[in-house]
Amino acid sequence: MAAETRRQEGAAAAACPPLHVVVFPWLAFGHMIPFLELSKRLARRGHAVTFVTTPGNAARLLGAAATPPHLLRVATLALPEVEGLPGGAESTADVPPEKVGLLKKAFDGLAAPFADLVAESCSGDGDGAAAGFSRKADFIIHDFAHNWIWPIAEEHEIPCAVFLILPAAIIAFLGSREANEAHPRSTVEDYMVAPPWIDFPTTISHRRHEAIAVAAAFQPNDSGVSDMDRFWEMQHRPCCRLIVLRSCPEAEPRLFPLLTNMMARPVVPSGLLLPGGEVAAVDEDDDVDVVRWLDSQPRRSVMYVALGSEAPVTASHVRELAVGLELSGARFLWALRRPVAGDDAGGEVVVLPDGFEERVSGRGVVATGWVPQVRVLGHGAVGAFVTHCGWGSTVESLFRFGLPLVMLPFVADQGLIARAMAARGVGVEVPRDEDDGTFRGEDVAAAVRKVMEEEEGQEMARRAMEMREVVGDRRKQEEYLDELVECLQSCR
Template sequence: MAETKQEASSQPLHVLVFPWLAFGHMIPFLELSKRLARRGHAVTFVSTPRNAARLAAVPPELSARVRVVTLDLPEVEGLPDGAESTADVPPEKVELLKKAFDGLAAPFAGLVEEACASGGGAAGFSTKPDWIIQDFAQNWVWPIAEEHEIPCAIFLILPVAIMAFIGTRHENEAHPRTTAEDYMVQPPWIPFPSTIAYRRHEAEAIAAAFRPNASGVSDIDRFWQMQRPCCRLIVHRSCPEVEPRLFPLLTELFAKPFVPAGLLLPDDAVDDDGPGSDQSFLAVLQWLDAQPRRSVIYVALGSEAPVTADHIRQLALGLELSGVRFLWALRRPVGHAGALLPDGFEARVAGRGVVRAGWVPQVRVLAHGAVGAFLTHCGWGSTVESLLRFGHPLVMLPFVADQGLITRAMAARGVGVEVPRNDDDGSFRGDDVAATVRRVMAEEEGEALARNAKELQKVLGDRVRQEQYVDELVEYLQRYK
């Protein structure tokens, strides 16, 4: 007897989840996987061996429903040995990582074929996958999914604004962008005022994403493959409260549903395990405990922003000149072996500034009462974590991709201030860092920024509503499978 529509919509799903090889992608994909598992669905999480080993463990109560399957990344000439994520390579070698990633097409096809032939296959589940939820980069998944009649969804860990800026292939052909200036204005297919445009130095970088790289295909062409019929949903780590008007606009523009998954904040607000949770971080926590409430600015530019040695020197100069207390999670640029900080810097800021070169438990730091603001590259994950969970105003220093768009949007909301940059080459001066830090931490303007940040936190920090977005996503998965 055929099952009814209602019975089909209540059946547990088996979802194959496959993120791009960057921790800023893998971590939200894992958060989404855990939320699906908590709702009774089975998840096969696909990555490479080293990345799987470095990700946080799946909670024991979910281990029966979340299985991690690894595929060996093929060797590519020029890619360092053992490099399996963007955190392992300098920015100029990320395109080689994409080339290696494309080499996973055949083993992934084998995994899917086995899963379809034996129910759950190597993943250990008893059912054929109902969905493949993939990232932007796998333009080679579509024929595999079509062969086995498995619908796909794209899960983008980026804000919806980036897709609004990119637009469809048709819109780009109708409104070609051929100069840097074309990327510095709002696209004509956005019919209302917005902050969706890039500065000159950012525009030149985003224009490069429209050109083929060492993998033989451009990043934007990878995005545009989502317009194929077997891609039925585009899911974003976002929600209408933080990006009003864009979800319905893009649903109409791309002629398929753009669905919010919510912000997917981890359940535990203060405890993140890792090497920074050991005794080596104890002295830093003790120093934080001794500082006045909301007097410290936390400084972290993410694990993958293309930060140079000169950026670090100017940032050090700015923190020194600001006179503000700070905790700096300093990441050495990949491949840089020389001195980074100016001579005598740590001695001159001793007592009011701490530089931590090792891993930092960021959530724990942001939750600390001594922290009053965040100097950030405005990656979406860090922005969500600091502003929307803890209500910290931002000092914003964007570098790539969506970070400039996020920075403009947060400035328009009155929750942060951008460090001035040279518009041609993106360089910045220590003096401007110092002045921006003081604006947020030590001047009257900072009080207004802090109030606005707390108000936005109240709106976006509704855990019940955030979980409802996941429930609604599951309804879409049931309806469109």
């Protein structure tokens, strides 16, 4: 499979003249990682890629990674200080949710240094001539937050593509500025149903606690600008030639034509940017304790539990999840991080129920350090996944490895993903209080048992593997990358 992928990449590179692409993600690891993966794949296809981020994020993204392709360089811009933003904070992982607006304010301060970087490239100065970096960029691929990038691109006559790492469903739910002006949403209830511009049957809807968070995206934050205004700015900029989604029609039927019409420009898939290669039987992760523990467990017997790096998990959520895992009787591996909010969130140690780890000893492991998630998801002992339904985690677990899901969504697109996956019969969503999003351990236990033990769970596992075969088809996913390159070539 790796040889076939390299052959396809080589053929694509030879079929068109090489590009110089500047790639610039928002400062969240859920954004930076897929942006970097896209950059690597473009570089392997023979295109020069300048990946832009801050020094600290560059070190964390690349410090322990394998040597990147020779056509990929990293350009770092120092994040300016902002009052109230913790020192050294360079990503959303470094700040609590209430400080993200300040991070966006600091991010806006990168406009001037980024303009200098682009001007230097356009002038032919710099040290990247041998690899083609010193010539003017053919495209800037950037994130939703870069509402200040348009004048820079227009000054140098560089076309742009907005790359969104979210599923098409949330973009369709949010809609265009014109759609929202024609059908204004003024109450929380308005965000709990599918908007009128989605004119076909759909699972796209939010619970009340999710709708409250989505409505906040339409209001200015500490940066002085709302997230939606940042995004909508591209609709009025002719240099925005494309919107690219980390998705594909097999994963989200009917939405790409709807979005292309709504946004008045091509909305194209990048494919899912699936984790590369088969999971090796022996690699550098084999000395990780959790992998050794999995090696000793029966096939498909373990529930992997991880709620992402940035979901607003509280201490109460942790306790109820622990109660549920204990009551379920299932084997589990729990990648646990410290909560960001809650009655004991400010402490240094997460407080699990008294005696929890002793009572589950032998069948359950709580890992508070680094866990190699893709390696774990691909391990033969793992049979299902308790997840917050972030798009990246859904891609890795369901589309890459065909694992059925126990779903605990929190914010943004996660609820929409959970509804869609439940409708497709590949997972079960844990019931939650409609208003505040709380859940009970008993309901977690019931969901885990349904997926891991009951006949319905066997059917979910079968459907999940069928979805993997269709959505996770690697040949088709590579074709989406090739088609994206063709779009960039034709639009430059």
